[in-house]
Amino acid sequence: MTRSMIGPAETEAATAPRIGMLGGTFDPVHLGHLRSAVELYEHLALDRLHMIPAPQPPLRGRPQVAAEARLSLLEAGIGDTPGLYADGRELKRAGPSYSADTLAELRAEYGDDARLVMALGEDAFSRLADWHDPERLFALAHIVVIARPGYPIAQTQRLGELIGQREVADASALMQTPHGGLLRVTLPSRMAISATEIRRRLQQGESVRYLLPEAVERAAVARQLYQTNDYPTDGCQAGE
Structure with missing residues (x-):
């Protein structure tokens, strides 16, 4: 959908900024991450999508390279892509990276009327x-779940209770309020790219062409990132 499709009754919702948050370890950022980000930005008619590397998500394992290096690769991968923004705010925190704290910061920055969205994959949503x-x-925000067709996720009782009656049918309905809704979306391009396989290929000196943006590949090779099985010593505890 686009802003031009929004009717007169939705004028107030149409004038509020639409801000998205897409977190992850981006270890490293690849074309699957970036294509999903572009399609999410377009589907929700966002004004800006913050892509936020997490130094140590509490429910994941450690990333292979330090958070600052992953942010640098993300900046290289995004380049001049309209609407996407590499946001390193979580790297400044000590301890685990809680999404609620990041959303609170974004809410304070963009105001109470902003349509704030946190996007995540089905695997993360199931937990x-x-x-x-x-x-x-x-x-603080709406939750948008990026579906993976063919990979059904069982919904637990606790998750069902959390969701309640929040789910809406489409982006237009979601954007009628600043927060509190749930939307499931299936994006057009489903690129089954594995960051684990990319790390293995880089470590073994194998080609990663067409898996990573060229700028990310050049930077990773030049800096010899992922060419060892050693993990960083910056205390990170994140995963993919």
Whole structure:
């Protein structure tokens, strides 16, 4: 959908900024991440999509390279892509990276009327009830779940209770309010690219062409990132 499709009754919703947050370890950022980000930006008619590397997500394992290097690769991968923004705010925090804290910062920056969206994949969504203060997520933002057709996720009772009656049918309905909704989307391009396989290929000196943006590939090779099985010593505890 586009802003031009929004009717007169939705004028107030149409004038509010639409801001997205897409977190991850981006270890490293690849074409699957970036293509999903572009399609999400377009589908929700966002004004800006913050792509935020996490130094140590509490429910994941450690990343292979330091957070600052992953942010640098993300900046290289995004380049001049309209609407996408490499946001390193979580790298400045000590301890685990809680999404609710990041959403609170974005809410304070963009205001109470902003349509704030946190996007995540189905795998992460299936564990949402185990996240830190999950009710606060909906108090601050909408949740958009990027579906993976063919990979059904069983919904637990706790997750069902958390979702309640929040789910809406489309982006237009979601954007009628600043926060509190849930939308599932299936993006057009489903690129089954594995960051684990990319790391293995880089470590073995194998080609990663057409898996990474050229700028990311050049930077990773030049800096000899992922060419060892050693993990960083910066205390990170994140995964893909």
